[in-house]
Amino acid sequence: MAMTTYHPASALSLPLAAVLRPALTLLLFLTLLLGLLYPLAVTGLAQLLLPAQANGSLLRDSKGKVIGSALIGQAFHGRGEFWSRPSATAGSAYNGAASGGSNLGPSNPALQQAVAARIAALRAAHPGQHGPVPLDLVTASASGLDPHISLAAARYQAPRVARELGRPLVQVEALIAAQREQGWFGSAEQARVNVLQLNLALRRLAAG
């Protein structure tokens, strides 16, 4: 390792110490720059320019209390509400501090059992619906925090919600239409509604 003469492409010309010093210098310099300065500068810019998004796109009630994030789903299962997709987050459904999916494989009997149970529960709660059950209502999302259900899933639930609230079906369907978000390129399965926003609109309707 004491050899310092340079032999092109044939031997090491650097003693180990001559490698460790620049390696350490560079590592520490870049750690300070990219590990502290960069994220702090981006945080500053984001808080200055886009504070609402940077802090979680929070929704508040009339008293200013946080009631949710526009981007994060909640476990709605009230009788007069639109229900969310099943959630596989650890601890409890829609646990915003432990995201995750079920990771059940397509052939896993546990998946079929879970789906069969969800289908039975949905059919019992929606006696007027005789067709196939919208798939997103019986499958867990990847994050367990999916804020959306498909348009089909909202329409499937509309008669139940209207009945429970004592409102005409057309009024509830008009709410769904107003909350509809279109998927890119007219993709039918991505036409969707944000469940939290839809239930908020529903409460305004019930109150007003």
Place this chain on the structure above:
Amino acid sequence: MMTAFFWLLALFMLLLTLSVRPMGAWLAPLASGTLPGRWRAFDAALLRRLGLNDAGMGWRDYTLALLAFNVLGAVLLYALQRLQGDLPLNPAALGAVEAGSAFNTAVSFVANTNWQGYAGETTMSYLTQMAGLAVQNFLSAATGIAVAFALMRGFARRESGDIGNFWADVLRIALYLLLPLSVVLALLLVSQGVLQNLSGYLSFDALAGHGQTLAMGPVASQEAIKLLGTNGGGFFNANSAHPFENPSELSNLLQMLAIFLIPAGLCHAFGRVVGDRRQGWAIYIAMSVLFVVAASAIAWFEAQGNPLLSALGADGGSGNLEGKEIRFGIAGSSLFAAVTTAASCGAVNAMHDSFTALGGMVPMLLMQLGEVVFGGVGSGLYGMLVFAVLAVFVAGLMVGRTPEYLGKKIEPFDMKMVALTILVTPLLVLGGTAVAVVVAPGLAGMANPGAHGFSEVLYAFSSAGNNNGSAFAGLSANTPFYNAMLGIAMWLGRFAVIVPVLALAGSLAAKKRLAPTLGSMPTHDGLFIGLLIGSVLLVGALTYLPALALGPVVEHLAIWATH
């Protein structure tokens, strides 16, 4: 459903192709060391202040510098995880990461794999995320690009003893390429709803009537480099499926483009550096063909859905939605899965473990091909160039001529390095899988029964050995057995490939560059592109088809046999 997918794919490929030339123009001066005039003074001053210079290194010195830098990086990252409980920026009061997991994660992030045995929001403090994990996102990416630069120089230089200076390469790549791109992408992501704060986790009474706690953090700054550096390690457990990491269809498109941006641009930079842009486009086209076919296959299989669920009364017309987010749908989830496994990124916006049997096999195969379809930043290009050398060698054998590529004679030493590079990862993947499925701690990790359990293990070793980092995440991999086995696979899958590639670069740089003659085989035309694709597929298929038949193929047949 497929219509929406094809429109999305077309838009994606259009935007990507438009980015290739400007990115190549940005990358090429960094590779050839010809910075624009006004940068040169700043660059020289910075190097001097840090006690560095950009004097050329032989390949052995370059390799030694690279290894020392990466070993030190791993040690620092390990220490940060172990000490985070006593360090600042830890509002969730998370304790030290367990030793086995910290080892695995340190190796994982240094090796540009970003396999995650842990869940981010319940394990890592903000300081560890920012100053540990995100820093290695930058540095492992810079290391990969540096190796690609060294190999480009090997082809471009004549009778030269040096392949560049590692310190200057890493510094320039991090500062002049990755940092500005990351700042721009981070702010674009915040505009879509990605978090960027240092607040504690937020608890409140949700409208739905239950309490909800939302994990917070400096997400966007880490997200940007996670994608641009093809790292893939998510801030949150659900990675790019989490609405705070990837909130919209637009953010999804930006993320997919960010993953391919540098690997695609490097193809063009390669063409510029070796003085023949057609050479770069040929590589880009070969990668694109493989990618488009694979992405379409995933979308088609996912659109078929799961007949077992349709039989129960669920609507089969929506494709396979278990483990997918509605805002991405089949189109955005399938394309993302193809992008993230073609590139060695490993970020996910849908749970690959819940894909259909064959829809999950294609991402596995994309990794097993050696991560050369765009691949990791740098590693994709150097991996593909190794296959290009193999292709000209095979062609040379067929016509009985001494093979040459870009005027460089391919000789026995070069072919030994090529063979080593190509054989290391299959050994790690198939050897590791074989061990894991015969010992109890390996079997204990499987979450799904039957053939799918085998697929989980095969996917894990394919991901680790090829430095991808995505998972069939049902596998319980945060155990001493998997932390050790996958840690070793990730380290060797990275550095046991880089060393022979740098040796190849050194050997090529020392050679003369011969002028093309009438007898030389052109390496920019359709015939060569076909030959290159053929070489990649042939090696991949011969190596992995038997293993794939035991996992995804068996599962597919079992699911569809009953319908």
